[in-house]
Amino acid sequence: xxxxxxxxxxxxxxxxxxxxxxxxxxxxxxxxxxxxxxxxxxxxxxxxxxxxxxxxxxxxxxxxxxxxxxxxxxxxxxxxxxxxxxxxxxxxxxxxxxxxxxxxxxxxxxxxxxx
Amino acid sequence: xxxxxxxxxxxxxxxxxxxxxxxxxxxxxxxxxxxxxxxxxxxxxxxxxxxxxxxxxxxxxxxxxxxxxxxxxxxxxxxxxxxxxxxxxxxxxxxxxxxxxxxxxxxxxxx
Numbered sequence: 101x102x103x104x105x106x107x108x109x110x111x112x113x114x115x116x117x118x119x120x121x122x123x124x125x126x127x128x129x130x131x132x133x134x135x136x137x138x139x140x141x142x143x144x145x146x147x148x149x150x151x152x153x154x155x156x157x158x159x160x161x162x163x164x165x166x167x168x169x170x171x172x173x174x175x176x177x178x179x180x181x182x183x184x185x186x187x188x189x190x191x192x193x194x195x196x197x198x199x200x201x202x203x204x205x206x207x208x209x210x211x212x213x214x215x
Numbered sequence: 216x217x218x219x220x221x222x223x224x225x226x227x228x229x230x231x232x233x234x235x236x237x238x239x240x241x242x243x244x245x246x247x248x249x250x251x252x253x254x255x256x257x258x259x260x261x262x263x264x265x266x267x268x269x270x271x272x273x274x275x276x277x278x279x280x281x282x283x284x285x286x287x288x289x290x291x292x293x294x295x296x297x298x299x300x301x302x303x304x305x306x307x308x309x310x311x312x313x314x315x316x317x318x319x320x321x322x323x324x325x326x
Contacts, residue, residue, distance in 0.1 A: 131312070133312065133313070133314075135314075137256070142316060142318055142319075143301070143303075143314075143316040145313035145314065145315075148311070148312040148313065150312070155311075155312055156310075156311045156312050156313060158313065188256045190256075190258060192258075192314075197312075200245040200246055200305045200306070200307060200308060200309040200310070200312075201245050201246050201265075201305070202246070202312075203246075203248065203260070203263045204248065204314060205260060206250070206257060206258035206259075206260075207257070208255065208256065208257040209255075209256045209257060211256065
């Protein structure tokens with residue numbers, strides 16, 4: 101069974117540009133989560149999508165947005181890139197969308213570098 | 216939100232040694248996961264263990280929910296065990312879906 105996949109593996113952008121990151125969940129999983137791992141800041145929760153709806157959002161500015169498609173894949177968009185957006189972006193998926201008990205399975209990540 | 220503290224922050228071992236990593240959390244949880252982050256950044260699921268004890272090969276984990284801590288045991292360490300180990304929790308009754316992560320334990324195993 102294929103795990104969570106993410107693309108691209110690496111992404112290099114310049115300040116002010118937009119970045120689009122993609123995630124495909126494990127087959128049968130309906131929930132997708134996005135996390136940011138920036139140097140020195142640990143793993144920070146960004147967004148949770150379930151059945152096409154945004155269910156929760158972390159403490160990030162509105163220029164971080166996303167969506168979930170009917171096939172449950174997801175896209176994270178970061179507008180007006182800033183240097184501090186450079187980080188590893190990790191996507192996870194889970195099966196039931198139960199907020200407090202689901203096991204989350206992570207993809208390999210997209211490393212975003214903003215120059 | 217719930218606070219998660221991991222100790223020690225760094226651990227250096229000789230191959231073959233055993234180790235214990237600790238995770239303390241500040242509130243009741245329904246979800247506790249242990250991960251190993253490999254050198255390429257991927258988080259590998261080790262255990263889903265909100266309570267009780269589980270074993271998988273050389274790794275085992277115990278969560279004492281009433282005392283709000285979890286332990287990850289690694290026996291007969293190998294160089295491939297190197298990396299960062301994270302504990303992550305979801306507080307009981309949460310509707311937010313988010314995992315709260317500790318800062319991790321950086322494990323280095325030397326041959």
